[in-house]
Amino acid sequence: MTRFTSLQRALHWIMAACILTMLFVGVHMVSTVSPNYLALFTLHRTLGIAILALALIRLAVRLRSGAPPLPRDLPAPMKLAAQGSHVALYALMIGLPLIGWAMLSAGGYPVVLWGGIWLPPIAPQSDGLHTALWAAHVGLGLLLYAVVLLHLAAALFHALVRRDGVFQAMAGDLGRERAAQARQPAE
Amino acid sequence: MPAPPRRAPRSALGSLVLIAAVVAFAAAAFAYAGGWLSPQRLTPDRLVDAFAPPGGPALGHRRNHAKGICFTGVFEANGAGAALSTAQAFAKGVYPVVGRFNLGTPNPDAADATVRVRGLGVEIATPDGQQWRMALIDPPVFAVSTPGAFFELLHASASKDPEAMKTFAAAHPEIAAFGAWANGAPWTGSYAEERYNGLNAFVFTDAAGARRAVRWSLVPEARPAPVPLEELAKRGPNFLEEEIAQRLRSGPARWTMVVTVADPGDSTADPSKAWPDDRRKVEVGTLTAQAIVAEADGPCRDINYDPTVLPNGMATSDDPFPAARSSAYRVSFDRRAAEAKDYPRTATGASR
Numbered sequence: 394m395t396r397f398t399s400l401q402r403a404l405h406w407i408m409a410a411c412i413l414t415m416l417f418v419g420v421h422m423v424s425t426v427s428p429n430y431l432a433l434f435t436l437h438r439t440l441g442i443a444i445l446a447l448a449l450i451r452l453a454v455r456l457r458s459g460a461p462p463l464p465r466d467l468p469a470p471m472k473l474a475a476q477g478s479h480v481a482l483y484a485l486m487i488g489l490p491l492i493g494w495a496m497l498s499a500g501g502y503p504v505v506l507w508g509g510i511w512l513p514p515i516a517p518q519s520d521g522l523h524t525a526l527w528a529a530h531v532g533l534g535l536l537l538y539a540v541v542l543l544h545l546a547a548a549l550f551h552a553l554v555r556r557d558g559v560f561q562a563m564a565g566d567l568g569r570e571r572a573a574q575a576r577q578p579a580e
Numbered sequence: 581m582p583a584p585p586r587r588a589p590r591s592a593l594g595s596l597v598l599i600a601a602v603v604a605f606a607a608a609a610f611a612y613a614g615g616w617l618s619p620q621r622l623t624p625d626r627l628v629d630a631f632a633p634p635g636g637p638a639l640g641h642r643r644n645h646a647k648g649i650c651f652t653g654v655f656e657a658n659g660a661g662a663a664l665s666t667a668q669a670f671a672k673g674v675y676p677v678v679g680r681f682n683l684g685t686p687n688p689d690a691a692d693a694t695v696r697v698r699g700l701g702v703e704i705a706t707p708d709g710q711q712w713r714m715a716l717i718d719p720p721v722f723a724v725s726t727p728g729a730f731f732e733l734l735h736a737s738a739s740k741d742p743e744a745m746k747t748f749a750a751a752h753p754e755i756a757a758f759g760a761w762a763n764g765a766p767w768t769g770s771y772a773e774e775r776y777n778g779l780n781a782f783v784f785t786d787a788a789g790a791r792r793a794v795r796w797s798l799v800p801e802a803r804p805a806p807v808p809l810e811e812l813a814k815r816g817p818n819f820l821e822e823e824i825a826q827r828l829r830s831g832p833a834r835w836t837m838v839v840t841v842a843d844p845g846d847s848t849a850d851p852s853k854a855w856p857d858d859r860r861k862v863e864v865g866t867l868t869a870q871a872i873v874a875e876a877d878g879p880c881r882d883i884n885y886d887p888t889v890l891p892n893g894m895a896t897s898d899d900p901f902p903a904a905r906s907s908a909y910r911v912s913f914d915r916r917a918a919e920a921k922d923y924p925r926t927a928t929g930a931s932r
């Protein structure tokens with residue numbers, strides 16, 4: 394196995410787009426008073442819950458299909474960083490939407506998704522809990538963006554500098570041309 | 581076979597610079613989206629900060645309408661509203677209410693006779709698990725046309741410059757109608773004698789999918805008895821809370837909910853302008869306040885009466901206020917919930 398399965402690649406890129414959207418919508422909506430605020434917030438709740446569902450499916454697929462091995466010559470600290478950041482990304486993809494949902498529940502707000510879908514509360518109403526979850530949602534949201542930026546830098550490092558096939562493992566057909574070129578014997 | 585064209589060798593340094601540029605661009609775009617690069621932008625935080633009196637806000641309390649008292653009661657729908665909206669709150673029936681009588685001031689210790697605007701927060705819960713929240717006030721129109729103008733008004737009224745309010749009124753002539761009410765309308769001695777108006781326009785959808793722009797009011801059953809302000813000032817700083825507690829001990833207070841339906845073409849975007857008097861009005865039910873509970877331990881304390889919490893069958897319109905209010909109420913709620921220790925519950929309620 395040198396690549397993620399096509400299902401894994403599809404999930405990865407769809408979710409990458411969704412999560413980047415969520416992060417930008419999140420910081421934009423909390424600084425907005427215009428009528429866009431309500432639409433952004435509805436999008437944030439709806440897409441956030443969709444990400445939760447996709448992340449759980451993705452985790453199950455990952456446990457079943459596994460992942461291609463990292464290049465043998467990748468230094469141990471980099472391997473550790475790669476694996477650690479992937480675990481962190483999975484944890485945040487699942488944790489952040491749950492925290493958002495629980496935060497609204499603790500604040501006594503209904504959680505209403507696009508299309509008029511009302512979700513039940515998943516936490517008791519409580520000032521203290523609301524405050525803790527709010528701090529966690531904001532802090533972990535920013536942390537997620539930081540990890541995504543690192544992940545992006547690492548992916549480009551593999552693609553442009555190391556040219557070791559790690560990028561192609563996720564890029565799939567998009568990276569095939571590159572992979573073919575990378576395999577040309579150096580002269 | 582001809583050898584495929586070879587890629588020009590790229591220096592590792594060039595690639596690293598490119599990667600750094602991509603990451604820097606992504607970080608800057610994020611900061612831009614979050615408004616960190618545009619401090620002049622009107623954010624909910626700045627809007628809420630503008631309410632704070634010179635000594636700073638009262639920690640643990642609402643940032644506006646800070647003085648208030650909880651009540652419990654019911655909303656009894658007569659079924660007439662079902663022709664306007666599919667919300668369960670309009671199906672004939674009786675639904676529990678948690679409400680809050682309040683005063684339009686950031687000071688929770690303000691004397692009742694010093695605050696012109698009186699308000700009412702209402703949350704109606706229905707068996708389908710949905711809720712309808714609203715926060716209404718007693719003037720017949722709002723002071724200004726836009727949330728931006730409201731922000732300027734807060735600054736003008738807090739300004740030490742004696743000309744600030746005049747300059748503001750010249751730029752926002754719509755404030756005259758509110759001013760006429762504030763200076764001319766009689767005061768009453770009871771929360772139960774006030775008419776509370778939603779002012780903002782919303783859209784109701786009926787079972788056939790027809791959409792209608794509406795506003796609503798709660799019209800008191802008790803006849804308003806005008807009382808001169810000097811007389812009210814003598815009744816003590818908390819006369820409104822004492823009076824309503826006393827009144828409900830001897831029987832409930834009631835309001836009729838009246839929904840006004842806009843004619844096509846009526847402006848829904850400006851709560852500083854009333855619709856003409858002859859618009860269709862539908863009495864949809866009765867709000868009954870049954871029992872008073874002090875705010876510190878009361879069920880209204882931790883409710884954010886965000887006017888955009890609406891059941892299915894109701895939605896916001898092009899009125900810009902509900903969105904601005906929702907964003908500001910969220911900030912106010914985040915702050916006061918985080919400061920709960922500064923507004924202790926009494927012993928009986930401390931368990932929560």
Ligand code: HEM
Nearest residue numbers: 415416419420423438441442444489490493494531534914
């Ligand atoms: C992958 C999923 C999610 C991500 C990446 C995310 C990210 C964010 C970010 C970056 C913010 C802005 C924080 C700030 O700068 O103040 C935010 C705010 C918020 N999010 Fe999420 N979020 C996610 C899911 C959810 C979900 C599912 C809900 C609710 C159902 C939710 C509810 C909220 C709320 C209520 C706020 C505003 C908090 C406040 O009062 O300041 N989020 N989110």
Ligand code: HEM
Nearest residue numbers: 408409412413455460479482483541545548559560562563
């Ligand atoms: C919000 C954005 C993103 C998230 C949450 C995310 C998450 C993840 C996760 C969890 C993995 C590990 C997959 C597994 O082991 O099951 C992964 C792998 C990967 N990602 Fe992303 N990703 C994001 C954006 C990106 C972007 C923008 C790129 C490239 C420019 C990228 C390139 C890659 C590559 C090349 C791999 C394969 C690494 C390997 O072979 O182990 N990702 N991503």
Ligand code: HEM
Nearest residue numbers: 642644645680699700701715716727778779885908912913
């Ligand atoms: C942009 C304009 C407005 C801003 C920024 C604003 C701001 C606020 C804030 C910060 C609170 C405290 C919320 C909380 O902590 O729960 C509040 C409460 C309240 N507002 Fe507004 N408001 C605006 C417009 C209005 C309008 C148009 C009305 C009436 C139609 C209104 C009626 C009320 C009432 C009755 C309360 C008290 C609700 C309760 O009992 O919790 N406000 N407002």
